[in-house]
Amino acid sequence: MDNFIKDYQTELTTTLIVLVVFLILRFLAVMTIRKIARISDINQVRAVLVGRYITFGLFFILVVAMIFIWGVDFKELGLILSSIFAVLGVALFATWSILSNITSGIILFFYFPFKIGDRIRILDKDFPEEAIIINIQAFNVNLKKDNGELLTYPNNLLLQKGVVLIQKQVATGEDLESSF
Known part of the structure; x- marks a missing residue:
């Protein structure tokens, strides 16, 4: 030794x-x-x-x-x-898509101007409706549409599309979770 x-x-x-x-x-x-x-x-x-x-x-x-x-x-x-x-x-x-979503999740953590509870509209022809942000995860963002549907939107697409803030903090996180 x-x-x-x-x-x-x-x-x-x-x-x-x-x-x-x-x-x-x-x-x-x-x-x-x-x-x-x-x-x-x-x-x-x-x-x-x-x-x-x-x-x-x-x-x-x-x-x-x-x-x-x-x-x-x-x-x-x-x-x-x-x-x-x-x-x-x-x-x-x-699995490039998964890596792209993880990287986008890190970028969204530091730069994303919207928070859980905000009402947003993604400028996408396939998703023309408004929704409330329920959760922001590593791979995707969970959105709740006005008709109650839950939408999971990939982080990399959220960075590629324009996002319009409609209203800040529509509801608290607890209100959103209890609505399911």
């Missing part, structure tokens, strides 16, 4: 520093997201979801940093990564 510590003292120290930086960055990111959610009156569930996405991204950066710190042989790593990315490429190409 003493030989291991002596032989890899630089790598162990650097790993410890990178782990501490990762934990600090994760803490700061999560606290910032919570603060943005509180200031912008955004649902806490959405804040937790975006926090998980940011944590996953930071973890990916951590893994890459560990690979460089420990000096993994790039020829072996390249073969493994190319095999993994080939499989993932096929799988992700088949």
Whole structure:
């Protein structure tokens, strides 16, 4: 054990520093997201979801940093990564819509000017009616039409179409949930 510590003292120290930086960055990111959610009156569930996405991204950066710190042989790593990315490429190409909706969900978290309870109209020829936003999730937005129908609208289409705010905060979230 003493030989291991002596032989890899630089790598162990650097790993410890990178782990501490990762934990600090994760803490700061999560606290910032919570603060943005509180200031912008955004649902806490959405804040937790975006926090998980940011944590996953930071973890990916951590893994890459560990690979460089420990000096993994790039020829072996390249073969493994190319095999993994080939499989993932096929799988992700088949599910590009899901990834697009997740990315749109993150964008909507930080930029979407409408909140749960607002009455909106999406400028779409297939959906010319007004609706109330019931919930904003990772993949879609749940809307309630005037006739009581529940509509699930994908996040990526919500970013692509124009959205008109008809009325702010028509009802509270509890009023909307109790109507089902």
